[in-house]
């Protein structure tokens with residue numbers, strides 16, 4: 497296996513218990529798998545998704561990574577960082593118009609050497625079509641293509657390694673779901689008696705079921721592991737928040753000193769507490785909450 501060569505990574509990521517009266521009263525243990533601490537600029541699922549892609553790009557002799565994302569994409573930032581540390585050129589194809597000055601997320605990517613280019617929203621929606629890919633290849637030459645969110649076969653295989661790192665027994669692993677690549681991998685790596693729950697952070701997330709099965713099929717030939725989606729914790733949709741979610745984040749930070757990323761991790765953590773409160777999680781269960789990103793945009 498080719499790991500990232502020049503980056504100091506905290507792997508296996510730490511595991512810690514969340515000690516909370518509400519969980520204790522329900523007889524449920526929650527362990528935090530702190531993938532956000534793997535690397536300040538390549539946290540969590542980003543490193544897990546990118547490592548086998550980097551190895552594949554090297555095998556193919558390609559020195560440029562091209563990927564896609566919105567103007568606040570964590571994946572865009574992480575790809576820029578990996579390129580910077582591992583000696584790849586990076587191109588970020590951003591949804592929508594250019595806005596100057598760049599927001600802090602894109603400013604960070606540019607400072608890490610990423611070349612930014614923009615597609616209007618209609619063209620961006622067709623970004624996997626041959627026409628759009630062909631145009632990008634004509635403009636940028638031979639590139640290693642990473643899909644939006646970095647979720648492809650290699651990413652799934654990287655995320656599947658999480659379960660094997662666990663040093664304590666557990667029953668259920670929860671993770672936030674954007675594109676589904678993380679859940680596809682995590683679920684595939686579980687033992688038979690374990691299961692995974694994905695919490696889509698976008699509205700109408702049930703469609704992700706098929707995407708996740710497709711990702712697992714590309715990696716393993718079939719649906720893999722025991723998993724399902726809890727689709728009622730999107731709080732209005734992708735990058736939407738409510739006062740209730742903000743109060744939860746504040747309270748969580750006060751109790752545990754951990755500021756949850758509100759786009760992803762906070763919605764997953766809220767779901768865990770709500771399912772425990774409603775008695776859906778059975779007493780005696782040990783849950784792992786995968787913290788796969790951080791709320792901070794790193795500084796260069």
Ligand SMILES: Cc1ncc(COP(=O)(O)O)c(C=O)c1O
Nearest residue numbers: 570673674675676677678760789
């Ligand atoms: C911090 C964080 N958590 C969770 C996810 C969801 O991962 P996936 O897109 O693999 O479902 C993302 C998106 O990649 C993310 O940035």
